Amino acid sequence: MTAKITIKKAVGVMALSAALATVPIAGQAGDGVPTGEEVEVLHWWTSGGEAKALGALRSTLEAQGVAWKDMPIAGGGGTNAMTVLRSRVMSGQAPTAVQMMGFDILDWAKEGALADLNVIAQAQGWDDVVPPALQQFAKHDGKWVSAPVNIHSTNWVWGNKALLDRLDIEIPENWNDFIAAMEAVKAAGYIPLAHGGQAWQDATVFDGVVMATGGPDFYRKALIELDQEALTSDTMKQVFDRMSQLRGLMDENYPGRDWNLASAMVINGKAAFQMMGDWAKGEFLNAGKVPGQDFVCFRTPGSQGTVVFNADQFAMFKVSKERQDSQLKMAQAVLSPEFQVAFNTVKGSVPVRTDVSDEAFDVCGKKAIADLKQAITNNTLVGSMAHGHAAPAAIKSALYDVVTTYFNGAWTSEQAVKLLAAAIKNAS
Ligand code: BGC
Numbered sequence: 510m511t512a513k514i515t516i517k518k519a520v521g522v523m524a525l526s527a528a529l530a531t532v533p534i535a536g537q538a539g540d541g542v543p544t545g546e547e548v549e550v551l552h553w554w555t556s557g558g559e560a561k562a563l564g565a566l567r568s569t570l571e572a573q574g575v576a577w578k579d580m581p582i583a584g585g586g587g588t589n590a591m592t593v594l595r596s597r598v599m600s601g602q603a604p605t606a607v608q609m610m611g612f613d614i615l616d617w618a619k620e621g622a623l624a625d626l627n628v629i630a631q632a633q634g635w636d637d638v639v640p641p642a643l644q645q646f647a648k649h650d651g652k653w654v655s656a657p658v659n660i661h662s663t664n665w666v667w668g669n670k671a672l673l674d675r676l677d678i679e680i681p682e683n684w685n686d687f688i689a690a691m692e693a694v695k696a697a698g699y700i701p702l703a704h705g706g707q708a709w710q711d712a713t714v715f716d717g718v719v720m721a722t723g724g725p726d727f728y729r730k731a732l733i734e735l736d737q738e739a740l741t742s743d744t745m746k747q748v749f750d751r752m753s754q755l756r757g758l759m760d761e762n763y764p765g766r767d768w769n770l771a772s773a774m775v776i777n778g779k780a781a782f783q784m785m786g787d788w789a790k791g792e793f794l795n796a797g798k799v800p801g802q803d804f805v806c807f808r809t810p811g812s813q814g815t816v817v818f819n820a821d822q823f824a825m826f827k828v829s830k831e832r833q834d835s836q837l838k839m840a841q842a843v844l845s846p847e848f849q850v851a852f853n854t855v856k857g858s859v860p861v862r863t864d865v866s867d868e869a870f871d872v873c874g875k876k877a878i879a880d881l882k883q884a885i886t887n888n889t890l891v892g893s894m895a896h897g898h899a900a901p902a903a904i905k906s907a908l909y910d911v912v913t914t915y916f917n918g919a920w921t922s923e924q925a926v927k928l929l930a931a932a933i934k935n936a937s
Pocket residue numbers: 553554559584585586587610661788819820821896
């Protein structure tokens with residue numbers, strides 16, 4: 510067994526060297542002559558914390574003589590980025606690499622637009638170290654078509670520790686305690702819940718509330734299997750009731766606010782909590798805040814022991830021959846253990862390689878890594894609806910519409926339940 514692995518790895522390394530041999534690496538280009546290598550990267554990592562994390566990849570590649578052409582398209586959840594991408598590809602100008610999630614990757618793969626990364630994947634043993642839950646969105650027809658970057662999850666809450674301590678508020682264990690804690694914050698004159706009213710943010714909160722209310726079996730039935738009975742159940746009505754409770758705990762300026770500005774409200778102590786994926790931690794870190802000391806992280810109360818995940822990947826498009834080496838170098842850099850640590854400690858996410866130690870991670874990062882491991886073992890890991898890992902784009906956007914319209918106060922919970930089930934049926 511051991512011998513087999515060794516041979517496989519040795520063959521992999523040879524294949525990798527052969528794959529990358531055609532272009533000189535940094536320091537070998539000679540006389541400062543540019544190598545002509547370049548990657549054009551489309552992404553939506555535009556907040557302070559996100560840009561800092563991405564900088565780790567840019568500098569790794571630049572050190573290898575690969576120039577970085579940046580194509581940032583603001584908008585969390587990536588909806589805007591996916592629209593721009595479509596028009597680029599239509600006009601025959603596909604970028605080298607595109608930040609992408611879940612079902613969107615499979616859609617582009619089915620269209621035949623993505624490259625074959627198997628030579629690098631085999632050399633670095635991606636099959637052995639990337640969790641199967643991610644592989645299902647990174648491979649098509651036996652070929653790796655995208656390079657997984659990180660594992661985020663959406664069922665998190667971020668809290669300002671000084672404010673919570675001052676008000677004598679403990680980390681809530683269940684939904685009622687969470688609401689009671691936020692009522693106490695309100696009574697003390699602070700904003701209980703910082704939020705930005707944008708469809709993808711509303712849906713991100715919805716992910717966590719569905720999990721906290723119905724647990725993993727219900728989440729799967731309703732949001733992954735799209736089972737009409739689950740979608741029209743009393744549990745789903747309770748989910749909407751809870752969304753409405755949350756809306757009452759936000760300040761009146763929430764519509765349209767960017768997620769990182771909502772994070773800033775918690776960082777500055779104006780608000781007590783934010784319900785947001787762990788990319789929010791990147792903003793706290795970027796502001797010099799320390800987890801456990803300045804801020805706390807905990808799972809959406811009621812969803813402890815579960816992980817609602819979304820993984821960013823770089824989907825690699827078919828590019829001209831002279832760009833292929835740069836593309837493979839980028840894929841290789843992304844999956845290297847060093848980059849996985851450098852990037853994910855800053856971004857707030859978990860490495861995509863299960864063989865990377867949690868040593869360099871802070872207390873929230875260590876918890877995220879441990880939670881993921883436990884959720885894989887206990888089968889309580891599910892894909893995020895809000896971030897493209899539960900259902901294809903058409904269904905995701907049907908859900909966005911219903912959740913956001915409800916959140917803006919248009920309907921009762923009963924109406925929302927019926928409209929959600931109907932919208933999902935139509936989009937399926
Ligand atoms: C991505 C994160 C990103 C967040 C906000 C999510 O869809 O997975 O990487 O930080 O959007 O931009």
